[in-house]
Amino acid sequence: MASTFSGHEFYSRKILKELPAQLNFLGAFSTDCSGEVLGEKVKSISVPLVQMDAAGTFNRTTNNFARPVGTPKSAEVAFGDPIIAGFAVTADQASKIEKRWWEGKAELNASAVAASAGSAVSNLVTKANFDKAVTSVGASSAFVKSGVAKIAAAVENATNKLRVKFSTLALSGEYFYALLAGLDANVYGGVEAIRGGVIPGLFGFRKVMLMHGLSIPGFVCEPSCIAFAARGFRPADDKPYTAVRELKEPESGISLTLVEYPDGPTGDLSESVTTRIGAAVGDGGALVRLVAGSTDE
Numbered sequence: 001m002a003s004t005f006s007g008h009e010f011y012s013r014k015i016l017k018e019l020p021a022q023l024n025f026l027g028a029f030s031t032d033c034s035g036e037v038l039g040e041k042v043k044s045i046s047v048p049l050v051q052m053d054a055a056g057t058f059n060r061t062t063n064n065f066a067r068p069v070g071t072p073k074s075a076e077v078a079f080g081d082p083i084i085a086g087f088a089v090t091a092d093q094a095s096k097i098e099k100r101w102w103e104g105k106a107e108l109n110a111s112a113v114a115a116s117a118g119s120a121v122s123n124l125v126t127k128a129n130f131d132k133a134v135t136s137v138g139a140s141s142a143f144v145k146s147g148v149a150k151i152a153a154a155v156e157n158a159t160n161k162l163r164v165k166f167s168t169l170a171l172s173g174e175y176f177y178a179l180l181a182g183l184d185a186n187v188y189g190g191v192e193a194i195r196g197g198v199i200p201g202l203f204g205f206r207k208v209m210l211m212h213g214l215s216i217p218g219f220v221c222e223p224s225c226i227a228f229a230a231r232g233f234r235p236a237d238d239k240p241y242t243a244v245r246e247l248k249e250p251e252s253g254i255s256l257t258l259v260e261y262p263d264g265p266t267g268d269l270s271e272s273v274t275t276r277i278g279a280a281v282g283d284g285g286a287l288v289r290l291v292a293g294s295t296d297e
Contacts, residue, residue: 007094007102008243011271012258014106019249019256022114024198025209026252028168029121030075030223030282033230033253035246038276043079047227048072049282052166075227075282082233085112086259086272094269109273113256115212120279121226122213130225130287132160133296137217140174140292144182145202152203155220155288162220162288164204170211171218171290179208217290225287228279230254242269 026033032047051073058064087105089097127133134154138147151169155162171179176197183199197210211218232255238244243260254275261270289296 007089007097007099008258008260008271010099010102011106012245012247014103015110015256015258015273016247016249018107018110019114019254020251021197022110023117023249023252023254025118025121025170025211026228026254028170028207028209028221028223029226029228029279031228031230031252032077033228033255035232035248035255037232037234038079044076044278045079045229045231046074047077047229047280047282048074049227050223051283073224073283075280077227077229077278077280079229079231079276079278082274082276083113083116084272084274085109086270088263088268088270091267091269105271113273113275117228117230117254117277118212120277121228122211124226124279124281125214125216125219125287125289127289127296129281130219130284130289132285132288133291134160134220134288135291135296136294137175137290137292140172140178140217143175143178143217145179148179148205148208149203151220151290152205160288162222162286165206167205167220167222169202169205169208169218169220170214171208172214172216173210173212175217176208176210217292219287219289221287222283223286224283225281226279227282229277231276233257233274233276235259 030047030050032045049072086109134151137151148169152164154160155167156164180199199208202208232246234244234257235241241259241261243258245258247256247258249256256273256275259272259274263270
């Protein structure tokens with residue numbers, strides 16, 4: 001049987017294992033994630049956008065190895081209230097519940113944190129924020145790899161002006177799974193696509209990825225389209241808590257705080273995971289929405 005301390009350890013290890021695959025979509029955007037704990041007065045931070053520099057000819061006279069210093073274009077990302085997911089167990093439950101239960105709770109709570117991050121991004125993908133669109137993508141039931149080729153051609157045209165090799169194709173669940181079902185796993189992504197929700201390099205895209213929470217078929221974007229930020233959040237005083245532990249998800253850099261709180265009178269034990277996140281529109285011209293019908297409503 002798992003002791004209270006062992007349960008906390010199972011929980012924390014599993015969360016750290018689960019998060020990389022669930023947060024891999026953040027690699028499509030400009031991010032600034034840190035374990036830095038911000039004070040209550042800090043409501044937002046400026047996030048530099050990832051953009052390409054213009055290429056030119058070397059100038060022997062001016063020695064343009066010495067580049068002019070500029071100010072990167074940035075987006076101001078506001079933080080809302082910290083997000084938190086957690087549960088409580090009684091003293092008797094804590095002494096009897098086995099490892100698999102703690103790990104199962106960790107998987108679900110990692111999903112809750114990832115879903116909050118995904119919503120912060122997907123909620124920004126509206127016509128008001130990004131007016132470029134590719135229409136007539138068609139129904140999800142008929143979406144196959146030739147549809148990806150058509151999208152690639154459409155976003156590189158003179159109107160949309162995205163560069164496919166630097167862009168990510170993000171698809172809603174219906175469209176991503178329809179596409180994946182028709183692909184040969186040995187050629188298109190294999191385990192990475194089936195388990196991780198990412199198809200690398202299809203028709204020249206950096207990646208084709210699953211994006212939950214979309215009300216449209218998907219979108220194509222360069223990293224400068226959206227800025228995402230995350231910062232640590234923890235109790236002001238550790239004394240009432242059995243454990244306050246920082247976890248850093250290695251791929252995205254998001255820091256989570258795991259808090260174990262015992263209630264003295266009842267003997268109940270609460271486990272929580274928390275962080276602060278936010279997202280903002282960056283370059284409005286760096287994202288093209290995908291619309292199923294022939295008109296962009």
